Amino acid sequence: MNAQEQLHQWHELAQQLRVDSIRATTVAGSGHPTSSMSPADLMAVLLSKYLRYDFDNLHNPNNDRFILSKGHAAPLLYAMYKAAGVISDEDLLSLRKLGSRLEGHPTPVIPWVDVATGSLGQGLPIAVGIALAGKYLDQLPYHVWTLLGDSETSEGSIWEAFDRASHYTLDNLIAIIDVNRLGQRGQTELGWNTQAYATRARAFGWQAIEIDGHNLTEIEQAFSVALTINDRPTVIIARTKKGKGVAALEDLGGWHGKALKAEQEKQAIAELGGERHIKIQVNKPEEQSQPVSLGKAQPLQLPAYDKGAKVATRRAYGDALLALGAAQPDVVVLDAEVSNSTYAEDFAEAYPERYFEMYIAEQQMVAAAVGLQVRKYKPFASTFAAFLTRAYDFIRMAAVSRANIKLVGSHAGVSIGQDGPSQMGLEDLAAFRAVCNSTVLYPSDANQTAKIVAQMSDRPGVVYLRTTRESTPVIYSSDEKFPIGGxxxxxxxxxxxxxxxxxxxxxxxALKAYDRLKNEGIIIRVIDVYSVKPIDVQTLHQAARDTKGNLIVVEDHWLEGGLGAAVLDAFAGTSNTPIYDGLQLRLIKLAVSDMPSSGTPEELLHAAKIDADAIVEAVKSQVKQLVGASG
Structure with a gap:
């Protein structure tokens, strides 16, 4: 095929991608046709020549990766799949319909989609994680391509990604910014000022290439150059027009997220040259290598702590993680510049090739974890519990991505002491409980922590471990078991x-309160709910029956959404939880209700009324009511 024939084929494919984006959204009655039309030329060249992907073998480790960061351009992605011959025209026209895997924004229910996108500013940070896997773990020559919208470059997470990608010299990462000038409600911040985008990218250490995003020759040359860069990531900044190719849509505001009506569709398709049914044979990877071995698995030897010793659960997390690193070479660790507090530093020292410092960039840390698990690694990412709230949208979207990541929040609650409320994670249990199919774990001693960390490794979904800053007594022997859900x-x-x-x-x-109450002739049951989600419904129901409905929940967390809420939910009937049919519940929730200040841990627990004094008082009030009722 000569150059002119190649250009003609790319043009025809680009027009097909535009037509199919219009057709799919018109049938759906909603969607983003114009946002899908602006990068069609870019995607036609990428799909036809530069992407290396074996659609017949999704698990080929040499496959390039493509992340649609501007997830609202899903119709374009699905049109690409049709052109690649992996979905039918009928599939394409099922866009946004109930039961269709072609959702309004892409998710991994589609086998060629690695991660969910649509919450803008996430595709590039996740691509950084995949590129880290490619360069440092797999050590394979595949590339990670990412299509961004210009509007999403306003997100700080994009520039966290630019910074980390440069820091790790991710020359296998190629970002493409579709600079179509128009956002949802009008012109973007920079409009068509591609030079400003390039200047910013270069300031972060990237190779930046400015092109006309509708000039097929320039596109081809830019992609070719990008593949030769071997010392930095590359961004191609493509000036495009939203709604390209249709006069009634091209570069006009007011069309964002709007499907065409039937008559408008007919006219637009005619203007684009009509329907086409081109099939492209996407190039398969030339390399057929396997990822490098990251070491030989050793038998798991978890740390063991003597009963009565005082050890912080965050310390036990670090020790257990180190042991897990020896036993499972696919475990990788990330931290946000607090590894000497989370004790992830021990893993970093022992296995530097499997440790990635994300510095103080929690969004990028979680995104990189999501990217690393795409390549089947088991990422543990840690920081202070309070600071994971910065990354909550990434955590929410990780669940949409069906991602398997392990997150660890240390320094939780008022018990951290003198650092004050800005450092106190008091929302984390509520936040993580609300994540779809999440697991929330909160150990109380070092041996329990070690056993739980070992189970986290193979636990699917978003798994959260809450650890404590203060050293606490070891109350369990090292041979006890702590199954998740128990x-x-x-x-x-x-x-x-x-x-x-x-x-x-x-x-x-609670154990201090137990001893004091026992001396006064009041006997209480004490339950350690180390698995907050899933919670041990059966044990809680039995305790409620045995103690005539007298329950007291005490937690170092805000009153809303935490352990107390989880316990209450255990008594509510849902499709997964039996309705409690015992006595009437008299449940007292002891939790942080006023804004804390600085102070010693003991002072702050007392001020929050979640210490032994408060528990003793609450128990006595319940027992008094019970005696009064029976008398």
């Missing part, structure tokens, strides 16, 4: 008058 009844008798439920730091306060 709990531990730490104190129990057939004379229990109330049940106190705690986790983490408050379990130890």
């Amino acid at each position: 709990s531990k009844v730490v104190q129990s008798s057939d004379r229990d008058q109330a049940t106190v439920i705690g986790a983490g730091i408050t379990l130890h306060e």
Whole structure:
């Protein structure tokens, strides 16, 4: 095929991508045809010549990766799949219909989609994670291509990605910015000022190439140059027109997210030259190598701690992670410049090739974890619990991506002490409980922490571990088991008058209260709910029956959404939880209700009324009511 024939083929394919984007959205009655039309020329060249992908073997480790960061251009992506011959025209026209895997924004229910996009500013940060896997772990020559919209470059997460990609010299990462000038409600911040985009990218250490995004020759040359760059990531900044090729749409505001009516569709398709049914044979990877071996798996030898010793659960996390690193070479670790507090630093020292420092960029840290798990690694990402809230949208979207990531929040609650409320994670249990199919774990001692960390590795979905800054007594032996979804009844008798439920730091306060109450002739049951989600419904129901409905939940967390809410939910009937059919519940929630300040951990637990004093008082109020009712 000569150059002119090649250009003609690319033009025809680009027009097909535009037509199919219009057809699919018109049938759906919604969607983003004009946003899909602007980068069609770029995608036609990429699909026809530069993408290396074996659609017959999705798990070929040499496959390039393509991330549609501007996820609202999903119709374009699906049109590309049709051109590649992996979906039918009928599939294409099922866009946005109930039961169709072609959703309004792409998700991994489609086998060629690695991660969900649509929340803007996430595709490039996730691509950084995949590129890290390619360069440093797999050590394979595949490239990671990412199509961005110009509007999403306003997101700070994009520039976190630009910074980390440069820091790690990710020359296997190629970003394409579709600079079509128009956002949802009008012109973008920079409009068509591609030089400004290029200047910013170069300031971050990237190779920046400015092109006319509708000039097929310039596109081809830019892609070719990008593949030769071997010392930095590349961004291609393509000036385009939204709605390109249709006079009634091209570079006109007011069309964002709007489908065409039937008559408008007919006219637009005619203007684009009519329907086409071109099939492209996408090039397969030339390399057929396997990822490098990251070491030989050793038998898992978890740390063991003596009963009565005082060890922080964050310390136990670091120790267990180190042990897991030896046993599972696919475990990788990320941290946000607090590894000497989370104790991820021990793993970093032992396995530097599997440790990625994300510095103070929590969004990029979670995104990189999502990217790394695309390549089947098991990422553990840690920082202070309070700062994971910065990345909450990435965590939410990780669930949409069906991603398997492990997140660890240390320094949770008022018990961190003098650092004050800005450092206190008090929202994290509520936040992570609300994530679809998440697991939320909150250990109270070091041996329990180690056993839980070992289970996290193979646990699917978003798994969150909450750790404590303060050293706490080791109360469990190292041979005890702590299955996810279980709990531990730490104190129990057939004379229990109330049940106190705690986790983490408050379990130890509950045990102090137990001793004091016992001296006064009041016997309580103490339950350690180390698995907050899923929660041990059966044990809680039994305790409620045995203690005549007297339950007290104590937590180092805001009143809303945390451990107390999880316990209450265990008594509500859902499709997965039986309705509690015992006695009437008299449940007291002890939680942080006022803004804390600086102080010692003991002072702050007392001020928040979540210490042993508060538990003793709450139990006595319940027992008094019970005695009064029976008298």
